[in-house]
Amino acid sequence: MKAAVLRERSAPLVIEDLTIAKPKGREVLVRVTAVGLCHSDMHVIDGGAPLPLPIVLGHEVAGVVEQVGADVHRLKAGDHVVVCLAFHCGHCEQCESGHSNRCLPPEAMRGESEEPRLRDAAGAAIGQFTNIGGFAEQVLVHESGCVAIRRDIPFDRAALIGCGVTTGVGAAVRSARVRPGETVAIIGCGGVGLSAINGAAIAGAGRIIAIDRLPLKLEMARRFGATDVVDASAGSVVEQVKEITGGRGVDHAIECVGRQVTIEDGFRMLGKGGTATIVGVTSRQTTIELSPLLMMLGEKRVQGSYMGGVRTLIDIPRYADLYMQGRLNLDELVSQRLTLAQINQGFADMLKGEVARSVVVFD
Ligand SMILES: NC(=O)c1ccc[n+]([C@@H]2O[C@H](COP(=O)([O-])OP(=O)(O)OC[C@H]3O[C@@H](n4cnc5c(N)ncnc54)[C@H](O)[C@@H]3O)[C@@H](O)[C@H]2O)c1
Ligand SMILES: [Zn+2]
Ligand SMILES: [Zn+2]
Structure with missing residues (x-):
């Protein structure tokens, strides 16, 4: 599958063919239909967030479930989903008290001894930014960050709920x-x-x-x-x-x-x-x-305020409803739609400040 890989800081992302592993346990394989460009991705490109490279950036994802691991019961192939980086365990003190956005359980990622989720053509492991790696045709993620959404919301708008919308709306409504x-x-x-x-x-x-x-x-x-x-x-x-x-x-x-x-x-x-x-x-x-x-x-x-204090499974479907009721303006948030090959242009436009959000859409 094709993905945009950051191999070198401050350099353009490179489109490569990567191999993605099969879902196991509570993992979900999602066919990405739309992914937004957030400034947090830019912080990795410009070195403000010094993460190990190579890595696939992108964390504002909508898509369709392709395959689920044996322990996934909440989602099935064909579901329309939003992927949000607030992976959570569901049973720690933060999760139990309604702050699952503060939980980052080890199961959000694969362990050192496990087969990596992503590999390049030479077989080397490639990282997933925020355990998602959304600038790609497919993502393999933990179930807890994957939320089924109503089928009548367009994917390019739904994707924005994965980060920017949840963060901003939640900062005002939930945190403040x-x-x-x-x-x-x-x-x-x-x-x-x-x-x-x-x-x-x-x-x-x-x-x-x-x-x-x-x-x-x-x-x-x-x-x-x-x-x-x-x-x-x-x-x-x-x-x-x-x-x-x-x-x-x-x-x-x-x-x-x-x-x-x-x-x-x-x-x-x-x-x-x-x-x-x-x-x-x-x-x-x-x-x-x-x-x-x-x-x-x-x-x-x-x-x-981290990820707008989101309770992933509760708030993300609510934001989708608010959009469908005309109360959340997602239409004007999408300033332009790009192909994966045009992604570097999207980051240049972000720096110029000419866009609210650029969204990469897949056929
Ligand atoms: N807390 C979280 O959970 C969370 C989640 C997502 C993003 N973020 C962060 O939120 C920030 C905004 O993200 P975004 O995707 O909207 O970025 P963006 O680049 O789309 O927007 C930033 C805006 O700030 C404006 N700006 C820059 N300098 C300014 C100044 N001195 N005074 C007033 N305005 C100024 C720019 O013109 C631009 O409109 C980033 O730092 C991003 O990493 C935080
Ligand atoms: Zn973001
Ligand atoms: Zn937890």
Whole structure:
């Protein structure tokens, strides 16, 4: 099967013929129909996330189940599925308390002594980013990250639920728990940030302030539910947000970029009792500077949100329903559809900021 392999950092992905193993135990073999390009894939290409190479990137996948391992009972061949990287065991403390996104069980991947899931033409093992490796015609994954979805949702839109939509909507709805009437600022309006805006709108936010450096993204943000926009290239965003809110600051700032300055700005634009939610992925070395005095006096909070706090089996079908009801805007999230051979173009467009999401679609 064909896959786009990252062999060298900062180099283009290379389309190769790989061999994929048969599913065993709780594994599922999925024929990929659509896979989105997320900035987290880019972090591996540019070295921000220094993972061992070679690797198949891609983790925002929709497809059709081809074959299941002997211990899979929840899925069968022919099911339409979304694959999400939040693999989970189902019985640890985090899983039992409704936070299965925090669980990463060893069974999400194959052990050192087992046959690798992917091999190249020379027989060498190839890694799967996030235990998925979605830029490929097929993926072999653990059952717990594979969710059956309704058959009437188009694959190219369903794929986005695998990461960007779940992350953004969930950051607003599940992690920040936006309440009706609250004021929410979203910093960074890529696929994740636009979804966070959409999530805040679904939650009933009174004001949604979208912040980005690109006018095109701010225009898009309005169509996803932003009531106000701030151009980050036009001076201090904190001052601009304070002005919009009459000096009060926001109830929630949701950071969807992954930079020290945007995270610190998120904290600095909070009103009293406000919560800053960090979604963007930084390097391991990145640190932030916050004022503990202002945090204490204003009873402000800072928290992280991983995969939108997703409970894979519950939330992903719900997001598919919200789309089918017209409440989740996935249509405009797909800026362009690409073939696997055009994938490097998709990453170049991401860096230029011209797209919300590019999706690789297979025939
Ligand atoms: N927490 C999680 O579970 C999780 C999951 C998926 C992605 N992410 C991360 O979320 C972030 C966003 O992902 P994406 O796919 O939407 O990326 P993207 O590249 O599509 O969008 C990023 C947006 O941020 C804007 N931006 C860049 N610098 C800015 C600045 N200084 N001020 C304001 N806006 C700025 C860009 O113009 C762009 O619109 C990435 O860091 C990604 O790795 C986190
Ligand atoms: Zn992602
Ligand atoms: Zn668990």
